[in-house]
Amino acid sequence: MPSQIEQQLHQQLESRKERSLLRRLVVIPETSADFSSNDFLGLARNPRLGARFLKELNSFPTHTPPLGSTGSRLLDGNSRYAEELEALIAGFHHAEAALIFNSGFDANVGFFSSVPQPGDVILYDEYIHASVHDGMKVTRAGVKKAFVHNSLEHLKELLQTVRREDQQQQQQQQAAKGAAGAGASAGLSGKNKANNYKHRNIFVAVESVYSMDGDTAPLKEIVDLLEQFGAYLIVDEAHATGVYGEQGRGLVNELGLESRVFARLHTFSKALASNGAAMVGPKVLKEYLINYARPLIYSTFTSFSNLASVKSAYQMLIAGETIELVHKVRTLITHFRTTINIPPHISLLPSTSPIQGLVMAGNARVNALSHQLIQAGLNVKPIRFPTVPKGKERVRICLHSHNTIEQVDLLIRIVEDWVQKEAQEQEVGAMVPLPAILDTTATTARTSNETPIASVSSERSLSLSTLSASTKKLTIPSKL
Numbered sequence: 110m111p112s113q114i115e116q117q118l119h120q121q122l123e124s125r126k127e128r129s130l131l132r133r134l135v136v137i138p139e140t141s142a143d144f145s146s147n148d149f150l151g152l153a154r155n156p157r158l159g160a161r162f163l164k165e166l167n168s169f170p171t172h173t174p175p176l177g178s179t180g181s182r183l184l185d186g187n188s189r190y191a192e193e194l195e196a197l198i199a200g201f202h203h204a205e206a207a208l209i210f211n212s213g214f215d216a217n218v219g220f221f222s223s224v225p226q227p228g229d230v231i232l233y234d235e236y237i238h239a240s241v242h243d244g245m246k247v248t249r250a251g252v253k254k255a256f257v258h259n260s261l262e263h264l265k266e267l268l269q270t271v272r273r274e275d276q277q278q279q280q281q282q283q284a285a286k287g288a289a290g291a292g293a294s295a296g297l298s299g300k301n302k303a304n305n306y307k308h309r310n311i312f313v314a315v316e317s318v319y320s321m322d323g324d325t326a327p328l329k330e331i332v333d334l335l336e337q338f339g340a341y342l343i344v345d346e347a348h349a350t351g352v353y354g355e356q357g358r359g360l361v362n363e364l365g366l367e368s369r370v371f372a373r374l375h376t377f378s379k380a381l382a383s384n385g386a387a388m389v390g391p392k393v394l395k396e397y398l399i400n401y402a403r404p405l406i407y408s409t410f411t412s413f414s415n416l417a418s419v420k421s422a423y424q425m426l427i428a429g430e431t432i433e434l435v436h437k438v439r440t441l442i443t444h445f446r447t448t449i450n451i452p453p454h455i456s457l458l459p460s461t462s463p464i465q466g467l468v469m470a471g472n473a474r475v476n477a478l479s480h481q482l483i484q485a486g487l488n489v490k491p492i493r494f495p496t497v498p499k500g501k502e503r504v505r506i507c508l509h510s511h512n513t514i515e516q517v518d519l520l521i522r523i524v525e526d527w528v529q530k531e532a533q534e535q536e537v538g539a540m541v542p543l544p545a546i547l548d549t550t551a552t553t554a555r556t557s558n559e560t561p562i563a564s565v566s567s568e569r570s571l572s573l574s575t576l577s578a579s580t581k582k583l584t585i586p587s588k589l
């Protein structure tokens with residue numbers, strides 16, 4: 110007889126299954142063409158990186174730390190190797206300091222849970238990554254408010270509101286101190302004391318390239334705006350590291366904004382084919398995080414082999430060995446966007462990054478198209494509600510330097526055929542079962558309530574109500 114907790118867990122999983130939201134781990138067939146991973150430059154399978162990595166590993170044990178770090182960075186986990194790597198990363202990103210975390214997730218949690226001081230304000234793009242949400246769950250900031258994705262107007266409104274409130278607060282304090290000074294402490298300047306009032310710190314969290322939409326933040330305009338309000342910008346460069354900027358330094362670098370951004374997160378887990386991340390910024394930020402960021406303090410530091418892998422990837426960037434790969438992926442992006450021809454009811458996300466997306470309302474529709482592509486040996490993922498808002502479900506297509514023009518053309522052909530058939534089926538109005546589809550949107554889960562594991566949808570049918578006013582049902586062809 111299962112225990113009470115087992116029964117409760119089972120019930121919740123059943124409920125997810127009924128709502129077509131059950132997630133499962135899947136193993137992607139090695140033969141499928143990669144249109145899904147974050148390995149934008151193909152470094153995860155790059156022989157040059159492999160050779161550099163093996164060379165680095167071979168320096169063990171002469172000049173290297175033990176294989177396992179053996180403890181938290183604050184206990185036994187630190188090493189000269191790690192510190193030299195941080196210096197290399199800080200230098201590369203033109204920052205005062207870099208601090209390595211075990212993951213980008215940890216870095217965001219560490220930053221947002223500890224850096225904002227009591228009562229401070231965090232304004233974040235509504236599409237910000239789940240890790241920032243998790244950090245904000247335990248932050249001491251007094252205000253956490255989302256602004257409409259990439260909306261400078263909304264961000265400005267919120268900034269103005271915060272500063273207006275600050276001013277009101279300041280005036281109230283001045284008045285209170287003035288009254289107290291007049292009544293009791295002659296000689297003490299109420300005005301001077303009132304000048305001690307500190308405006309709240311405002312932190313603004315954005316991603317340079319958004320993981321689900323592939324679009325970029327208007328960083329230059331955001332920086333200009335924030336400087337008017339004395340606010341601090343934190344840019345998550347997870348999907349831009351390696352791909353944007355001079356030798357892959359990121360979008361902040363590309364736009365010449367390095368000295369105007371408070372902190373940047375460079376993850377090693379996407380284009381750099383490793384694990385972990387570096388928070389880069391002022392020296393004092395590094396020292397503060399070492400003292401207060403719990404994911405860093407209370408977790409065993411990453412292993413030597415991973416540090417060696419990160420170092421090797423940075424060596425490739427520094428040596429300019431990724432420039433051609435970036436060029437190749439850019440060519441494929443242009444080819445994809447200028448070739449694909451889809452009707453207006455399916456929108457191609459306005460992205461110039463390797464992350465592309467076809468938005469079509471309804472989990473079932475994105476499941477069906479993904480299924481069709483997977484059947485053809487192309488690995489793509491449906492990104493479904495609640496990972497993205499209802500009505501914004503999409504098939505996410507990641508382009509890589511290791512994709513070929515032929516693969517991209519095949520993908521385009523399948524999408525176009527599927528769309529055409531869907532329109533025809535709409536006319537026929539028949540209804541057939543939809544296939545179960547794998548969903549591994551795990552690490553890109555955007556909202557705080559998302560659980561980062563993979564899933565299988567058992568959604569079986571699709572109402573046409575999402576496509577038109579018609580009440581007909583849709584047939585999804587099982588084969589092209």
Ligand SMILES: Cc1ncc(COP(=O)(O)O)c(C=O)c1O
Binds near residue numbers: 213217347348
């Ligand atoms: C924008 C963004 N930030 C942070 C992370 C977390 O990085 P990591 O995978 O290194 O934990 C991700 C991962 O999906 C991400 O997409």
